[in-house]
Amino acid sequence: MRITLNPLTLRKLQRFRSLRRGYWSFILLLGAFLLSLCAELVVNKRALIVYYEGEYFFPSYGAQIPGDQFGLDYSYETNYRELKQIFHHRSEGNWLLLPPVPYDPYEMDYRETDSTGFSPPSLESRHLLGTDKTERDVLARLVYGFRITFAFALGYLFLTYLLAIVAGSVLGYFGGKIDMFGLRLVEVWSNVPFLYMVIILVSVMPGWWGLTWQISSLLLIMVLFSWTGMTYYVRSAVYKEKAKDYVAAAQVIGAGSGRIILRHLLPNVISTLVTFAPFTVAAAISSITALDFLGYGLPAPTPSWGELLKQGVNNLRIAPWIVSSAAGALVLTLTLVTFVGEAIREAFDPKKFSTYQ
């Protein structure tokens, strides 16, 4: 499928760019997501560079380096923050460079004897947004949580649209009995209780599945039970477009159904669907957060916003920084997404660009 950017689309894009609030929100979101993709370089317990006895190590990615590699007395992964102190202490010319936030989202920073969770934000300990109940860095969990959540939302967007477009265009284009029965099926399907299914399926998910598998299956479950909403829009849009002359012209020339749907109808339909996309992303983010909040989402201890919110709400009085960070991040992200959405809608407003006949 090839979607050429016709002048109309170009004009829409230009218009989107001229809507500064939405455009910058888009850039910001995109930047944040791209940055989160290489979060290991910014927020990580592993050092960026270690110089040890004449050799350079780059531990950020790849296999973990056991402590005995750097002359420590243990075989498990090196604690680079400790190593830094040791290097500093011994001053044998070894050095290492830690990322700006030297924590990963899973590790518990039980270093002082009296720390028992909920350390408030502090520059000194580099816990910029404080720690949670088990002394995990809130910022680290937010950043990695954002990565997972956003990737999840994009995957959700792609898959729901794929299903909805296929189903919607088939129903809309062929119409008649196919539409009649197909639509009923869609209605029945949309009435399957979503949360029930999630609870059931999450509880039977085998634990030996890796995290990626678990997250993808959760994504699949959510998509399977929520693609139907978009189908109606696609269907009606296809219906509308189908009646236009260019479709009739294509049919007269002898184009097949597939070609007509893919080459002629879809480009016109998609432009209206694009306006929904940011809101679908917002919905996906809040759904996965809500599910995590309720405890049916990502498996513990995956960093997730819902889990942070839950912790924050449960410990509202003792650790207000958790809920404020998590809620702040959520509000900010959703606001940005909404700004993008608004801008897209305005840019694609059919009142400005509709062509009749």
Added chain:
Amino acid sequence: MNTAKKINLHPFTLLVFFFLSLFAGCEDNTLKKPDSINSGSQPQETARTMGEADREYIRELAREFAQEFRKEIGSSVGDVNADQPNKEKTFTEFSGLLDESGNPHPLLAHCSDAVLDFYLKHKDAFQISSINQLPKDLQWEDGSKENEFSSPDAKRGGTWKTFMSDFPRTLRTIGPDANGAFRRYLLDYNGVGLVMTHPNSDGYYPGLAERWALGEDGRTVYFQLDGDARYSDGQPVRASDFFFTFYFMRSKHLQAPWYNDFYGKDKFLKITLFDENTLSITYHSAKPDLVERISIRSIPEHFYDELGGDYLKKYQWVQEPTTGPYVVRKEDIKKGQSVTLTRLSNWWADQKKFYRNRYNPDRIMVQVIRDPSKAFEVFLKGDLDMFSLSKTDYWYEKLPNDHELVSKGYLTKVTFFNQVPPPSYALRINSSKPPFDDLNIRIGFQHAMNFDLVLKKIFRGDFERMRTVADGYGKRSHPTLQARKFSVDLATKFFAKAGYRDRGKDGILINDAGKRLSVELLTGYKHLEDVLVVLREEAKKAGLDLKLKILESTAAFKTASEKNHQVVFSAFSSFVELFPRFWEPYHSDNAYSPSGKEKFTTDGSLRSDIVVKTSTNNFTQTAVLEIDQLIDQYRMEDSLKEITSLAHQLSKLIHDHAVYVPGWKKPWLRMGHWNWVAFPEDWGPSESRDYAEFQVFWIDEDKRLLIDDARKNGRKLDAQFGVRVYEKHRINF
């Protein structure tokens, strides 16, 4: 925009529907009836409540009429209810269930045919003897040497406001769904058995029986019923109700196999009635704690005159008449919201020793609050009277000692050192699932669990590490055994023995076949997630990958009892009893079928064609011939000395088998209460497991108003309580 909104609301709205449908499920009971019942002949349950009320009324009329009628004609039809002067005579006339002409014994005259048939079928177990046959030299005890544990200062009245996390699915106390959190209000806090164990000493105090005596054989206990004992519907407790208890508890209509077994005929050999107030029960073997084991409760026979396949449905929302002080009135059941219990105004034991000054509130209002942290907020608002503060964060952070409510004298925080076997918080390893079929992996796993860090950081040193499978049983607990300590070196050493030598890219051990050392840890305790998170992170150091699977508690329990887990983190609440139980969790009969020795080959190893047994508490799938033999011996043993020695041996063997990673125990209970709640001077009996168990507190409604008023004005009250520690029962470990 619409879609966005729609999907957005999804989880929440559907959650509401989810819970609503749960309740709908409760009302519309579709539980299966046992197959053998001819359900076609059961009356249809159209307009059920109406029909039932009518029937009850008619039954009542008939009863009254029959009593009058009997008095008038002076016949010896023999209902115990009817006060007949010639009753004594009839009892001594014959023993046995039937007389020569086939009429039932007067004590059983009221029984339905089905019930009588059951007794006749088990003639050995149900016997009627005459009062003359009662051994003459019995040493009757009545608990008069024991001290009362309530306070004479207690005030009657007021409403105790408390909460439950879910609405009860039934008001039955037995059968499917009955084992919920609400049952304690119907049974544990409310029921009276034949004889009650004294919560401050090793002795007993009277319950339905005013005196009791141990028989010569050491297996039989004689009871003399308290003539005042009444059910909440006004009917007296009859000796024959204890016959009926067994008929009832063994019925398959209950769908309660545990009870069927507990009251089984292999446990309770015989029950004998001597007259309308005297009975004896014979247990299968002599036990040091026989009186306690044998002290069953009475089931009101008159209430269950038709015990059939519709039992579950029919009694789903009806409270069985109780011998305790609190009843649930129909109008006080607010589906999905709350259940309120009301104290009987004329409770039979009201003024009796050991019962007076207890059960003080007039009403107990149990609201549904699903979220514990929300419940805590409700408590701080003053809409719940008491709250358990056993969790560290509640005690230290959410309600610190300098909290305004405490310092102003509105609330009191209590630490009470109690003496009970702790709930067994532990990791239970399923030894039938690879890689745990290898002892080295199990031992390595034990050394990879850093419970010390959990205790230090999450519980702040307030709890202690549990040592064995049977802590808290005094001398019966092993004196020296310790749980294995966290040690990366030892863990990796044992893992290496099992073939896991090298670390993979992520630091997790792999064996020669390239398999990662990764296991799934199942639990139903969402609130203890942080404990598992700490264990998981620490286990990584030993090269072990723990995958956490945190489910709803019922789902987790089901998974574990179907033995589909690798490791489960769970706790069983221990019974307050003299010596621990080993059969349920460690006998091979609860791990595999067939039962007994057949599952072992001649050299003592397990046969390959055995089948995993589900729905048992042997979560570790322990099946070791030596352990089996000791448990069998342990169960048959009646000398306390031998029992102690066997318990030690068993604890050691199970320790060596390394299937149980002991967690923690806490030597106290902690709670907070508003100061309108008052407790006795010692706070409570030493065996208290929660603040309500023995119902010795009372509610002062005047003080509630006073405190409410003070809160409104921000006035400080005389803070004589604040933070209190009761150390009377503290044991130095």
